[in-house]
Amino acid sequence: MVLEKNMLINNRYRIQEQIGVGGMAIVYRAIDEKLDREVTFKVLKEDYINDEEDKTFVSKFRAEAQAAAGLLNPNIVNVYDVGNDGNIHYIVMEYIDGFTLKELISSKAPFTDEEAVGIGLQIGAALEHAHKNGIVHRDIKPENILITKSGNIGTIKVTD
Numbered sequence: 001m002v003l004e005k006n007m008l009i010n011n012r013y014r015i016q017e018q019i020g021v022g023g024m025a026i027v028y029r030a031i032d033e034k035l036d037r038e039v040t041f042k043v044l045k046e047d048y049i050n051d052e053e054d055k056t057f058v059s060k061f062r063a064e065a066q067a068a069a070g071l072l073n074p075n076i077v078n079v080y081d082v083g084n085d086g087n088i089h090y091i092v093m094e095y096i097d098g099f100t101l102k103e104l105i106s107s108k109a110p111f112t113d114e115e116a117v118g119i120g121l122q123i124g125a126a127l128e129h130a131h132k133n134g135i136v137h138r139d140i141k142p143e144n145i146l147i148t149k150s151g152n153i154g155t156i157k158v159t160d
Contacts, residue, residue: 001046001088003028010085013041013092022160024048024057029095032080038095039080049087058089065091067135075126077146077159096157098149102142115153119145122156130158 003026007015013030019040020027030041048057065082072078081092101119111119123145130137137144139160148154 001043002026003041003043003088008033009041009088009090010083013039013090015041024061025091030092032092038097040077040093040095042091042093044089046087049089061089061091071130071133071135073126073129075122075156075158076129077157093159094157096146096148096159098147098154098157100143101145101147101156104147104153105142111153118153119156123158126156126158 002018003009003015005015005017009015009030012032012034014033016029016031016038018026019029025042025044028041028043030039031037032039044058044061048061062082065079068076069079069082077096078094079091080094081090083090123140127137127140137158137160140158144158144160146157146159148157
């Protein structure tokens with residue numbers, strides 16, 4: 001199901017725009033009207049919730065969100081909520097006003113040694129924290145590394 005602009009989910013999350021599509025989910029920018037803040041609103045694609053065989057995707061989606069919600073690290077995107085509104089299964093995360101590492105590579109590469117090391121150290125810090133908490137990412141790629149807009153190369157945030 002594709003969500004429309006201004007749709008209100010669970011009487012709380014107002015959809016603003018679609019910002020991405022992945023293998024299993026569609027990602028939106030939304031407003032959390034209860035806390036008056038921008039959030040990333042990730043919705044499991046309809047293909048993964050319709051038949052009985054795929055119910056495991058819904059439980060996997062929830063389990064991953066709940067595991068990630070326990071991670072508190074400046075280099076990991078915060079998870080705020082997980083739930084459903086009818087057949088809309090969602091994860092609500094910190095909204096990052098920035099760009100992906102893939103976009104940065106396309107626009108800026110090659111990086112200076114200092115920039116490359118800085119990016120690598122921040123990604124490493126996120127993965128180390130996750131691993132210490134029993135979580136393995138399994139899909140590290142430039143599209144899942146977000147960078148805030150602050151400064152030349154801002155804070156790195158691992159997502160997904």
